[in-house]
Each structure stands twice: as structure tokens, then as C-alpha cells.
Amino acid sequence: MSEDDTIAPAPQPTSEENRHASWLELFFDLVAVAGVAQIAHLLHGVPDMSDLGLYALLFLAFWTAWIVFTLYANVAYENTHVRTVLAAMFGMAVMAAAVPGVHEGDDQHARVFALAYVLIRGLASRAWQHRRQILVDWPAAQMSLGVIPWIVSLWTHDPTRHWLWALGIALDLYVTFAVSARDIVERQGARERHDDRPARRGSARGPSLARSQTEHLSERLSLFVLIVLGEGVAQVVEATSDAEWDKKLCVLAVAAFFLLAALWALSFEHGYAGVPHLTAGVLPSRAGLPLHCFVSGCLAALAAALGAAAGHLDTLPDATRWLLCSSLAGYFLLSGLAWLGKAERERRWLLSVALPCCALPLLLAAFGAHVHTVTVVWLLVLIALWPILYERMVTKSPKGVVGTAT
Structure with missing residues (x-):
């Protein structure tokens, strides 16, 4: 068997697409x-x-x-x-x-x-x-x-x-x-079989195997990532509501919103089940579920760092800067792992997008001690936007082919 x-x-x-x-x-x-x-x-x-x-x-x-x-x-x-x-x-x-x-x-x-x-x-x-x-x-x-x-x-x-x-x-x-x-x-x-006790009436001996329903599970996983991104917005709102509203704070709030919006686009417009650059059916659930967990953990850590950034408008403490930048680097590292699961993966994408998006935040964390907080966050926004812009440029190119998520 x-x-x-x-x-x-x-x-x-009746229809898998109808189940929510x-x-x-x-x-x-x-x-x-x-x-x-x-x-x-x-x-x-x-x-x-x-x-x-x-x-x-x-x-x-x-x-x-x-x-x-x-x-x-x-x-x-x-x-x-x-x-x-x-x-x-x-x-x-x-x-x-x-x-x-x-x-x-x-x-x-x-x-x-x-x-x-x-x-x-x-x-x-x-x-x-x-x-x-x-x-x-x-x-x-x-x-x-x-x-x-x-x-x-x-x-x-x-x-x-x-x-x-x-x-x-x-x-x-x-x-x-x-x-x-x-x-x-x-x-x-x-x-x-070695148990002499009779089976319960109406029940067959031995458990069966079951699989999850893919589209419904994807929706639940996506909702969890949305919750985490929403927590990022809540962190920024809470931090800014108690602070004095000056130009620096306003510019930082706008940058934080753009960063979260870019991550939303990567996770949902260019991803699957909340995982960026993942396509339905590419990875088995045993690999996809841990990937979802770690992506969510990186986003939640980044959300906490954005909230802390509102309290340090001049420069970020080393620990906060490392948390903010390494969380984004971890997010892109995991998106690179999701991309590797694709049959049509391209080395050019890994070198042009995955590698710089992982390395640049870490370089900013290591050498950005004297960089203003607002500048740090806006630089992270540019890094987060780069995969989206790259995909659009390659998609428009007649010679370029980029695998897009469903």
C-alpha cells in the first residue's frame, strides 16, 4: 500500500478557493x-x-x-x-x-x-x-x-x-x-496489533495520514504576518504619540511607514503565505512552516526596533541599530532561501538582490554609529524597495525573466 x-x-x-x-x-x-x-x-x-x-x-x-x-x-x-x-x-x-x-x-x-x-x-x-x-x-x-x-x-x-x-x-x-x-x-x-484490548466500536485500528489544505493554511499564515506588520505600525504609533512632534519625528514616522509598506509588498505582492519570494507548492510544508516562523520573528524584532528608534532621533544606540538592521538582513536571508527552492532560480538574482539586501543592512549596522536615525531608516527603505524595483526592471526587459510569486 x-x-x-x-x-x-x-x-x-465545495471549492478550495471558497474556504476562508x-x-x-x-x-x-x-x-x-x-x-x-x-x-x-x-x-x-x-x-x-x-x-x-x-x-x-x-x-x-x-x-x-x-x-x-x-x-x-x-x-x-x-x-x-x-x-x-x-x-x-x-x-x-x-x-x-x-x-x-x-x-x-x-x-x-x-x-x-x-x-x-x-x-x-x-x-x-x-x-x-x-x-x-x-x-x-x-x-x-x-x-x-x-x-x-x-x-x-x-x-x-x-x-x-x-x-x-x-x-x-x-x-x-x-x-x-x-x-x-x-x-x-x-x-x-x-x-x-500487540494490544489485546478490542477496538472501540465504530473506530478502525491504526491512525491514518492527513495533509493540510494548502490555500486555507496559506491564508492563516498570511494573517499571522499581517498581525506582525500591524504590530510594527502599533509600535511606531505608541512611540510617536508620547513624543514631541517635531520635523525629525515626522520624517522618521514616514520612513517607518514606507519600510513596513515595502515589507508588506514583498511578503504579499511578491511572496506567498507571508514569505517573500516564495511560490505556492515550491517547498514542502515541513520546510515552509519554519521559514514562516523565522520570517515572522524577524519582522516582529524589526517592529520593536522601529518603536525604539522614535526615542533616539539623533543616533541609535548600538544595540538598537544592530537589532533594526540585522532583523532586515535576516528577513532577506530567509527570502533568499525561499527563492532557492524555485526550479527557475537565477544566479543573477542572488548576486544582484539577495546578497546586497543581506549585506548592506549589516554594513550599516557595523559602520553606522554616527549616522542619523532618520537616515538609517530611509536607507533601509531603499534596501527594501530594491527587490521590487529590480523585479519590475527585469520583467520589462525582453531578455530578462524573473520568477514571480503567485
Whole structure:
């Protein structure tokens, strides 16, 4: 029997194009707004390496909690258990509320954050067990290996606790890339064949394989990136509303808006599922989902840096300048990885666009200590606009061919 014979496709509406995020899913995504905002606040002021490391760790945990239920609703469709999703939503809200305390080293808040994460993952695992399905795209969604270090962390303190959380995330990534969903099904089937207990009435022995519905998942992933970009606007609005409105601040606000607008265009007009230069069907979900996570993390970090820039209108502190520039460099590095997945990739594009867009922000971070804040942001705007302008120029050229995103 082939793998495709055992795959149970997600329930489909009349037309895949007609399926959009439900009201429950949109309500669920609102929690992502609170979570991203709280986690982005970890980078306010002048963040150090420990702040950046904690930000990356908490963002990965929050995104993981979000994606496991995003995938569940994607596959379950009309059979989604509302109470289960609402319970997960409450758990994510608790995680978001605990973030400031985790940053301050409060043991109680850290334990609550870890406990909420463990319960969310347990709910997801139970939901998949009820469906008797193994998700091909993301097997870690229903496996508990990566949760074990989080459980152990409930009885530890910083910094051991944080290392255990990082181990849990690493184990999830290992499961995602190293474990075959079909192998999981075969092991589960072998276990049940040795189980003498009769199967439950009306249920078949052994789980089946399931795949996510591509277009619906793309919409959910895109909504998450929109949330992150919206957080960037909120950061700038919050920072400028409390400051004295002078010429420098106004010019900076305009530059920040243009930068976010350029990133929106790259992620949606020239990308797919919020990932710039990605085309539908080019990468498997196992590669595309981590790419989405890291792109979102870079954008959230950039949003926090833009908010901090409004408080330093003359020159940026070194840490803030590095955060702002390296976040944009990371965004373009990931877009270059997405482009490499295309069959029609061009070396010229990598040399003319990907390389300079990654290198120039880092050069600005390294040598821009005396460059005015407004100038730094406008230079980043020009860097962000360059891939769009390059694509238009090559597309108009009769000899140039550029792969565009759907």
C-alpha cells in the first residue's frame, strides 16, 4: 500500500478557493496580536544578547502553540471542536500575560508560561488522537517528545529553565525533519496489533495520514504576518504619540511607514503565505512552516526596533541599530532561501538582490554609529524597495525573466 493510499485528505468545501478563515479562527488569531505585542516588548529600550535570546525562545514557543491549533482547524474544518480551540486560546492568552514576568525572572510567571504551553500541546495531541490522524506536514503537532523538557522545567530555575525550553523547541524541530509520519503510523499500528484490548466500536485500528489544505493554511499564515506588520505600525504609533512632534519625528514616522509598506509588498505582492519570494507548492510544508516562523520573528524584532528608534532621533544606540538592521538582513536571508527552492532560480538574482539586501543592512549596522536615525531608516527603505524595483526592471526587459510569486 502506498503512502497516498493511507492519507485522509482534509475535509474540503465545495471549492478550495471558497474556504476562508472562520470566525473562530479569526478570534483565535486575535490572541496572536496580544502575544506578538508582549513578546516584542522584550526588545524595547536597549536590548542585550540575553534579551534577544529570550525573545527568540518565547516567540518560537508562542508560534508553535499557535501553529499546532492552526493546523488542527485546517484539517478538521467543520469538525473542529470549538471548546478545544477556546481552551487553547485561553492558554495562549495566559502565555502572553506571563511574558513580562518571564523577562523579569519571576519564577511564578515562568512556571505559568511553561504550564500553559504544556497544556496547549496536550490539548493538541488529544485532539489529533481523537481524530486518529497523523499530520504529514507537521508530525510534531501531535507528538509530545518536545514537551518533556517543558514539563521538567516546572521544577527548575533560570537559566536551566530556559535551556530546557530551548531543548524542547529543538526536539520539535528534530521530529519535524527527521521523523516520517508514515513511520509513526506503522509503529502505532504495530503497537495496537500487540494490544489485546478490542477496538472501540465504530473506530478502525491504526491512525491514518492527513495533509493540510494548502490555500486555507496559506491564508492563516498570511494573517499571522499581517498581525506582525500591524504590530510594527502599533509600535511606531505608541512611540510617536508620547513624543514631541517635531520635523525629525515626522520624517522618521514616514520612513517607518514606507519600510513596513515595502515589507508588506514583498511578503504579499511578491511572496506567498507571508514569505517573500516564495511560490505556492515550491517547498514542502515541513520546510515552509519554519521559514514562516523565522520570517515572522524577524519582522516582529524589526517592529520593536522601529518603536525604539522614535526615542533616539539623533543616533541609535548600538544595540538598537544592530537589532533594526540585522532583523532586515535576516528577513532577506530567509527570502533568499525561499527563492532557492524555485526550479527557475537565477544566479543573477542572488548576486544582484539577495546578497546586497543581506549585506548592506549589516554594513550599516557595523559602520553606522554616527549616522542619523532618520537616515538609517530611509536607507533601509531603499534596501527594501530594491527587490521590487529590480523585479519590475527585469520583467520589462525582453531578455530578462524573473520568477514571480503567485
